[in-house]
Amino acid sequence: MGEPGTPELLSLEELEASGGLRTGRKHILSILVENKPGVLTRIAGLFARRGFNIDTLTVGPTDDERYSRITLTLDGALHPIDQVTKQLHKLVNVLKIRDLEPAETVARELALFKLAVDGASRAEVLQICEIFRGKVVDVSRRSITVEITGTTDKIEAFDRMLRPFGLVEMMRTGEIAISRGRAET
Amino acid sequence: MRAVDAIVECLKAEGVEVVFGLPGGANIPTYDALYDADIRHVLVRHEAGGGHAAEGYAKATGKVGVCLATSGPGATNIVTPIQDAMMDSVPVVFITGQVRTDLLGTDGFQEADVMGITMPAVKHSVMLRHPLEIPRALHEAFYIARTGRPGPVVVDIPMDLTRADIPYEPVEDIHLPGYQPTTEGNAKQIRQAAKALAAAVRPVLYTGGGVISAGASDELRELVEAGGFPLTCTLNGLGSFPAPHPLWLGMLGMHGTRTANYAMDEADLIVAIGARFDDRVTGKLSEFAPRAKFVHIDVDPAEIGKNVPAHIPIVGDARNVLPRLTEEYRALGAEQARLESWWQRIHAWQERHPLRYDDTTDDEIRPQFMIESLYRATDGDAIVSVDVGQHQMWAAQYYHFRRPRKWLSSSGLGTMGFGLPAAMGAKAGMPGEQVVCITGDGSIQMNIQELATCAQEGIDVKVFIMNNGYLGMVRQWQELFWDRRYSAVDLGRWPDFVKVAEGMGATGVRLSSKVTLEADMREALETPGVVVVDVPVTAEENVYPMIVPGGAAREMEG
Ligand SMILES: Cc1ncc(C[n+]2csc(CCOP(=O)(O)OP(=O)(O)O)c2C)c(N)n1
Ligand SMILES: [Mg+2]
Numbered sequence: 001m002g003e004p005g006t007p008e009l010l011s012l013e014e015l016e017a018s019g020g021l022r023t024g025r026k027h028i029l030s031i032l033v034e035n036k037p038g039v040l041t042r043i044a045g046l047f048a049r050r051g052f053n054i055d056t057l058t059v060g061p062t063d064d065e066r067y068s069r070i071t072l073t074l075d076g077a078l079h080p081i082d083q084v085t086k087q088l089h090k091l092v093n094v095l096k097i098r099d100l101e102p103a104e105t106v107a108r109e110l111a112l113f114k115l116a117v118d119g120a121s122r123a124e125v126l127q128i129c130e131i132f133r134g135k136v137v138d139v140s141r142r143s144i145t146v147e148i149t150g151t152t153d154k155i156e157a158f159d160r161m162l163r164p165f166g167l168v169e170m171m172r173t174g175e176i177a178i179s180r181g182r183a184e185t
Numbered sequence: 186m187r188a189v190d191a192i193v194e195c196l197k198a199e200g201v202e203v204v205f206g207l208p209g210g211a212n213i214p215t216y217d218a219l220y221d222a223d224i225r226h227v228l229v230r231h232e233a234g235g236g237h238a239a240e241g242y243a244k245a246t247g248k249v250g251v252c253l254a255t256s257g258p259g260a261t262n263i264v265t266p267i268q269d270a271m272m273d274s275v276p277v278v279f280i281t282g283q284v285r286t287d288l289l290g291t292d293g294f295q296e297a298d299v300m301g302i303t304m305p306a307v308k309h310s311v312m313l314r315h316p317l318e319i320p321r322a323l324h325e326a327f328y329i330a331r332t333g334r335p336g337p338v339v340v341d342i343p344m345d346l347t348r349a350d351i352p353y354e355p356v357e358d359i360h361l362p363g364y365q366p367t368t369e370g371n372a373k374q375i376r377q378a379a380k381a382l383a384a385a386v387r388p389v390l391y392t393g394g395g396v397i398s399a400g401a402s403d404e405l406r407e408l409v410e411a412g413g414f415p416l417t418c419t420l421n422g423l424g425s426f427p428a429p430h431p432l433w434l435g436m437l438g439m440h441g442t443r444t445a446n447y448a449m450d451e452a453d454l455i456v457a458i459g460a461r462f463d464d465r466v467t468g469k470l471s472e473f474a475p476r477a478k479f480v481h482i483d484v485d486p487a488e489i490g491k492n493v494p495a496h497i498p499i500v501g502d503a504r505n506v507l508p509r510l511t512e513e514y515r516a517l518g519a520e521q522a523r524l525e526s527w528w529q530r531i532h533a534w535q536e537r538h539p540l541r542y543d544d545t546t547d548d549e550i551r552p553q554f555m556i557e558s559l560y561r562a563t564d565g566d567a568i569v570s571v572d573v574g575q576h577q578m579w580a581a582q583y584y585h586f587r588r589p590r591k592w593l594s595s596s597g598l599g600t601m602g603f604g605l606p607a608a609m610g611a612k613a614g615m616p617g618e619q620v621v622c623i624t625g626d627g628s629i630q631m632n633i634q635e636l637a638t639c640a641q642e643g644i645d646v647k648v649f650i651m652n653n654g655y656l657g658m659v660r661q662w663q664e665l666f667w668d669r670r671y672s673a674v675d676l677g678r679w680p681d682f683v684k685v686a687e688g689m690g691a692t693g694v695r696l697s698s699k700v701t702l703e704a705d706m707r708e709a710l711e712t713p714g715v716v717v718v719d720v721p722v723t724a725e726e727n728v729y730p731m732i733v734p735g736g737a738a739r740e741m742e743g
Binding site: 009010011012015016017018033034037038041042045049080082083086087089090091092093094095 | 300301304305308309312329361362363364377380381383384385453454478479485486487489490491494495496497498517
């Protein structure tokens with residue numbers, strides 16, 4: 001600064017760029033969309049085309065049949081989240097996008113674990129299930145299937161505990177999330 | 186009324202005067218309604234021609250272009266124009282016929298998944314499921330195409346819907362909850378941008394097609410002249426600012442002027458207005474404008490910060506934002522003198538590096554000379570459509586556009602075959618204007634069939650073929666970067682364009698005399714009807730200067 005005659009109003013050096021920043025953490029985007037054919041294809045296509053990588057994605061109805069809710073999680077270390085949300089906003093059928101603040105959000109995921117257990121390990125497995133508040137939903141002579149809900153962290157912890165007993169298969173829904181308090185998500 | 190008559194009513198209510206298309210089984214009903222409607226239908230010879238014609242119409246008139254195609258192959262033939270309109274933000278509504286709803290998904294005759302195929306290429310698209318949806322969907326399509334950042338909208342209408350009987354009332358209350366473009370521009374940010382301009386000692390304004398879409402050329406000029414700022418345009422932005430002009434640096438980017446690219450390189454502040462930092466503009470991104478802070482004004486928030494960080498983002502329509510920016514800037518009373526040394530530097534570049542070419546004393550016509558001659562022959566005032574290749578770049582360099590909507594170029598997608606149909610569409614929309622197409626011997630052959638359309642419809646475009654015998658731009662790259670291995674770029678001697686022109690109902694002439702070129706061009710321009718002018722030019726001339734692919738903008742060659 002200090003050029004002759006230049007009003008000292010603003011220093012260019014001090015201007016900081018906004019946007020395009022990578023946060024490095026996981027983001028949960030809650031997207032309210034019109035319940036119309038092809039909306040999911042548009043969103044999936046947009047992600048594929050722009051090279052955005054979706055970690056999980058869930059779609060379901062809302063209390064209003066005109067709308068559906070898409071919850072998706074992605075890695076803020078890989079993507080500038082503001083660019084992702086801006087691109088999503090360009091879709092005419094997308095009504096609202098919230099990048100949920102982790103501290104102000106309740107997120108849950110449902111998982112089903114099928115474990116190969118025999119008589120000897122069964123008791124121990126059931127004990128772990130109880131600690132995690134898992135629910136046994138199917139039992140056979142050589143297997144047991146457990147349903148568990150919780151945060152992604154909890155499900156991953158459960159996975160780590162049980163895997164050594166012999167995991168046959170496992171399925172997860174991906175997270176859904178809702179904001180805490182009275183305000184709408 | 187018949188649903189198809191409702192379609193026509195929608196078009197009329199939207200002010201549509203001319204549509205471009207070609208019928209088939211799935212849209213015969215719509216064509217029946219057009220038969221005695223008060224709308225001109227231009228029967229193109231290939232749907233791609235129809236799509237580009239609708240783009241040319243939209244670019245030249247500022248109105249929404251309309252293209253009709255039948256299902257299946259008709260619809261797949263317009264995929265290129267749809268993507269082209271997307272890349273250059275051109276408002277076009279594409280109405281496609283579709284198989285009956287009971288046949289959808291069964292691989293019915295002439296069925297194509299038009300929604301699926303075009304989805305990545307549209308601003309928006311809908312397939313209708315019920316005849317009652319037709320009016321609202323069409324009005325929404327026009328609304329979405331022309332507002333915010335303009336773009337293509339596809340409306341796919343299954344055949345059975347068009348045979349229904351429905352009531353029609355014009356739809357005026359369009360409210361789309363998921364589509365509300367921000368056009369105003371944040372007042373605080375605008376003030377901040379004015380302050381940044383006042384603080385800058387090496388500012389450059391960098392403007393693109395958005396200024397033209399917004400109809401903000403006068404507002405732009407006010408700002409530029411208020412501050413005495415240097416200004417450069419993108420390829421798509423030519424005409425947004427009157428060239429030549431003392432504050433105009435020429436086009437920037439791969440084949441822009443050295444001055445424009447050097448100024449961007451040394452700038453301390455770049456104000457981007459309706460421009461999107463395309464890779465052909467920035468060159469190597471990591472070395473682009475390393476000293477600059479960026480003000481980015483765009484109606485599309487997703488463009489801001491996409492390729493280049495924005496220090497002062499302003500989401501809004503240039504026509505709203507620029508007058509307020511000018512006012513704020515004026516109020517700061519910044520001293521003009523602070524830009525003096527910057528201008529000295531710019532003038533020195535301009536003197537040292539004007540656009541130039543070797544015009545030896547031989548009697549071969551240099552391609553640049555051809556453009557200069559046409560510039561003079563048209564008094565610099567024609568609507569000029571171009572195709573893609575060397576001729577396009579030379580036209581951008583040597584034809585100066587004083588006003589917006591005079592330059593029709595497939596800039597983002599770079600679609601060979603765009604030029605002739607675009608000229609046709611422009612002339613249909615602006616019959617009182619001189620419309621010329623500058624094309625290449627390669628490009629013209631990609632939609633040459635539209636000469637017959639022009640002849641039949643009395644759309645008197647004048648087509649100037651820069652005939653270098655090559656797919657010239659590709660040849661240039663092969664010469665420069667592939668060791669002169671000219672693979673698949675020699676177009677040979679055919680066709681004889683004069684004969685083709687005659688067969689198409691046009692007048693064909695070949696102009697080979699350098700001395701009389703300009704006068705001969707004038708004569709061709711004055712010849713009634715469609716005229717095709719074949720101009721043999723130097724075969725192996727290169728477009729310079731050039732930012733080599735992957736290179737930094739300051740390292741221009743040639
Ligand atoms: C549809 C399409 N196919 C291929 C290309 C690649 N391409 C870019 S320029 C060019 C050469 C065009 O030749 P011509 O029309 O004779 O123009 P010139 O460069 O010779 O002036 C080609 C093939 C393109 N841009 N568009
Ligand atoms: Mg050529």
